[in-house]
Amino acid sequence: MKKHTISVLVENHPGVLARVAGLFSARGFNIDSLAVGETHDPEVSRMTISVTGDEKVLEQIMKQLDKLIDVITVVDISKGNPIERELVLIKVSANPQNRNDIMQIVNTFRAKVVDVSPDSLTVEVTGTESKIDAMLELLRPFELREVVRTGLIALARRTELAPPPKHADELNAKKLKGKQISSAKKHGGSAMLCVGKKSKGKSKKSK
Known part of the structure; x- marks a missing residue:
């Protein structure tokens, strides 16, 4: 049995930790240690998971992790002598x-x-x-x-062992869409307020 250090970038949402840990426990993998914290982007967290187990089973777990919506990227950085x-x-x-x-x-x-x-x-x-x-x-x-x-x-020493997030474009799109929605609501609310005031003024004249 070989020890592995898995680096997982996830979206900073409630319940993500439980889903990730659940995949390991379901396959009979004991997590030796797990550290979680925000990255330079407050919307993204990094999980560093230390596990010992069969490489083939671990590969299957990593593939399943990669399919989770909240998971951005999964890398076994133990292969490259990480820091x-x-x-x-x-x-x-x-x-x-x-x-x-x-x-x-x-x-x-x-x-x-x-x-x-x-x-x-x-x-x-x-x-x-x-x-x-x-x-x-x-x-x-x-x-x-x-x-x-x-x-x-841990961090990988070589960039090829730490590829850019596969969903980076999607995350940026989500952020942009969120800002656009917030802006639309803000301006839409102001417009509705103005319309309401104009309507009120007209109703007074009609009286």
Whole structure:
């Protein structure tokens, strides 16, 4: 079983996340991590999905994802050595005797302490999954109290692995149509108001 990083651009609509995740669960795929956030366009969100499973089944899932109305593009960027990062907060037990040992590990991994209490340290670290796993393994003997991971985010290094959205023209058309409708309603409403005023004036004269 190989690990894959899937990048999915979707329209920023309610319910899209559930539909995308549902396709993976229906095929028996366990999602290792899923991170979602807006892109430079507030109407488009990027999902970064980390999964482990059979390549043939994954290919079928990607084809089905590509057919969803809200999905703009689906790319398996793990094939091109993508840039991957994850942020983790780690709360580890600490006392005067072991605090220096913990700080040596923190400095080695270029992490930083974001909170200090009499019996614990909270550390923030950013990096690849392997870097974070290695740091957690070294901190484990000191008793890990809490670990919070954001999930993997990634970008393809080469443009051919991140093609432009297949529905880009459609999205632009939708935006333009929406603006035209809003403008028409605005001007139409004003025109109706003017007509109403004129009619009212005529009715007064007739009286």
